[in-house]
Amino acid sequence: MSRSDRILRPAVTSADDLISQGLAPEASRDVLARLEDEFRIRISPEMLGAMSPAIAAQFVPDAREAETGGIADPIGDDAHRVGRGLTHRYPDRVILHATQTCEVYCRFCFRREKVGEEGTLPEADLQAALDYLHATPAVREVILTGGDPLVLSPRRLGDLMARLSAVPHLEVIRIHSRVPVVAPDRITPALLAALEVPQAVWLVVHTNHADELTPAACAALRRLVAAGVPLLSQSVLLRGVNDDADTLEALFRALIRNRVKPYYLHHCDLARGAGHFRTTIAQGLAIMATLRGRLSGTALPAYVLDIPGGFGKVPLGPGYLEADGAGGWLVTDPQGGRHPYADPEGE
Numbered sequence: 001m002s003r004s005d006r007i008l009r010p011a012v013t014s015a016d017d018l019i020s021q022g023l024a025p026e027a028s029r030d031v032l033a034r035l036e037d038e039f040r041i042r043i044s045p046e047m048l049g050a051m052s053p054a055i056a057a058q059f060v061p062d063a064r065e066a067e068t069g070g071i072a073d074p075i076g077d078d079a080h081r082v083g084r085g086l087t088h089r090y091p092d093r094v095i096l097h098a099t100q101t102c103e104v105y106c107r108f109c110f111r112r113e114k115v116g117e118e119g120t121l122p123e124a125d126l127q128a129a130l131d132y133l134h135a136t137p138a139v140r141e142v143i144l145t146g147g148d149p150l151v152l153s154p155r156r157l158g159d160l161m162a163r164l165s166a167v168p169h170l171e172v173i174r175i176h177s178r179v180p181v182v183a184p185d186r187i188t189p190a191l192l193a194a195l196e197v198p199q200a201v202w203l204v205v206h207t208n209h210a211d212e213l214t215p216a217a218c219a220a221l222r223r224l225v226a227a228g229v230p231l232l233s234q235s236v237l238l239r240g241v242n243d244d245a246d247t248l249e250a251l252f253r254a255l256i257r258n259r260v261k262p263y264y265l266h267h268c269d270l271a272r273g274a275g276h277f278r279t280t281i282a283q284g285l286a287i288m289a290t291l292r293g294r295l296s297g298t299a300l301p302a303y304v305l306d307i308p309g310g311f312g313k314v315p316l317g318p319g320y321l322e323a324d325g326a327g328g329w330l331v332t333d334p335q336g337g338r339h340p341y342a343d344p345e346g347e
């Protein structure tokens, strides 16, 4: 597909669009209209151009979203809110939501109760967040997340970056975004210029399947690397999308090839309407154990769970270490063999 084809195709933003584009059957119109009221629909032109079963499952609403269960704030953001748009859970870093808008709405979104609202954080709230940062020297890192911070115009993003970079104790500005993958044309010279501040700017790309890494997405990742932005990735383990070792191997290999270090594989959160995407933890551990034997260490993310209630993220394993009951250890190798290991004498 040529570049102009990608630009001309409009985004899908409604139940009607889904049906007229052949992404959902006419018979599902009523169900889709109800789901649309619950959580916005949007599929970007780039993802429409790359449509595959794994992409459709992430963005096309499914009747199972109406099933009950799940919780409104699965990772407990609200328990650590210190102001509108600002969450401070770990001493050295905060999360700032500058917008709740995204280029695509993922049906498993763990922030779906908030994400999708139009508009950016009001100036008074943004200023209050900046005041909090100036007054809290323990904070070394600001994480801009969503909504998707890279949907902001380069002018607005540049203004935000400049005001953050004026906080003297800030060392790192981290951006979590799906834009380089789902809307790569937004990674323009003007946007890259907006990211140029004295602090280290890290970007964590959200991506769940190798089908998302289109030639245009890979080119956008390359532009970010060329601009000096180190890239990490974060994925969610999703039933029916990427819940097998071969699919995740293909994703992590594609990321490493494109200079993106896989950072986290999230166990799927208990978000409302996302129950059909959840796997068991045992399944996740088995997949990670398989990948440990197959993949370069550089390509392996940590498999993590955000403990419901706001208690933080923890690695789930698989674990390779056990106490032997006599002051030493038993270590399991990637093939399942077990080996004794002793600490230094007298410690």
Ligand SMILES: *Cc1c(COP(=O)(O)O)cnc(C)c1O
Residues within 6 Å of the ligand: 075, 077, 080, 087, 088, 089, 090, 093, 094, 095, 143, 313
């Ligand atoms: C996930 C999260 C972070 C970032 O955690 P890292 O392990 O540093 O990626 C920070 N604050 C909150 C509230 C979070 O949920």
